[in-house]
Amino acid sequence: MLTTERKALILDTLGREGRVIAKEFSDKLNLSEDTIRRDLRELAGEGLLQRVHGGALPASKALADLAMRGKVSVNDKSAIAKAAAAMVKKGHIVFLDGGTTAVAVARALPLDLRATVATHSPDVAVALLDHPSVEVELIGGRIYKHSNVAVGAVAMEGIAKIKADIYFIGVTGIHPDHGLTTGDREEAAIKRSISRQSAETIVLGSGEKLGAVSAYHVIDLDQVDGMIIEKSCRSDAIGSIKERGISVVHAAG
Structure with a gap:
């Protein structure tokens, strides 16, 4: 699975379930947890989610200027x-x-x-x-x-x-x-x-x-x-x- 596809799936899961747990997500995709954590870091850097212990939660849309x-x-x-x-x-x-x-x-x-x-x-x-x-x-x-x-x-x-x-x-x-x-x-x-x-x-x-x-x-x-x-x-x-x-x-x- 391409990086862009993984990130899109992460964001889709956040939208539907309200959270992503890194270990569960990595097991589901049969990928290393480090790979998913790297995706979460990059998405957080873009302001698209908020990282928390063990995974991520939706980032607030109220942070605009x-x-x-x-x-x-x-x-x-x-x-x-x-x-x-x-x-x-x-x-x-x-x-x-x-x-x-x-x-x-x-x-x-x-x-x-x-x-x-x-x-x-x-x-x-x-x-x-x-x-x-x-x-x-x-x-x-x-x-x-x-x-x-x-x-x-x-x-x-x-x-x-x-x-x-x-x-x-x-x-x-x-x-x-x-x-x-x-x-x-x-x-x-x-x-x-x-x-x-x-x-x-x-x-x-x-x-x-x-x-x-x-x-x-x-x-x-x-x-x-x-x-x-x-x-x-x-x-x-x-x-x-x-x-x-x-x-x-x-x-x-």
Whole structure:
């Protein structure tokens, strides 16, 4: 079997079964495990899967640049944003993550809402400029340009001084075994720190992130209080999430 054929079969198996175990796959094809592991390394280098101990899992499709992500699933993000905004009550202190869905949440907040929003995203802060009764606490630091959010020690210090009622977190991977993951180590640390400072952590999810894994772990699913997902998301994709006792809200369009 040619290398291109093996790689295509690996990706097809990932799409159908949600994982590839190197030893089982090598036995099935009667090839050495080293050959399959080399294929997995090369596919991971192309961003087509995420290697884990013993094999591979689907790579998140949510790792594109910010401009590209802004054009994806616009209606679903709007529905998720409205559902998230409905959870925010008068007097709440809210942490809003970076990313296109978080910006949509900011825009969906009622104009007469009296609350405080803390964020390390300049885009979220700008989106709240027309909300006269929302106090905005902008966390500073070095800008991670892929998501246009502040990271680093200065951001950590700012986050540590705020206690929030609710944190709307965005990630690139949501997996029952590997928890919440993202593509950058420092961004993962920032998200983890915000979650520790918040009474509730609510995931802004989407179908393409379920079952996917990125390189850096944020938190486990048992540290998540709820998830908002688009209404069209397949029920089988979230079954293992609900089994963990996590409340899942299906956002209507």
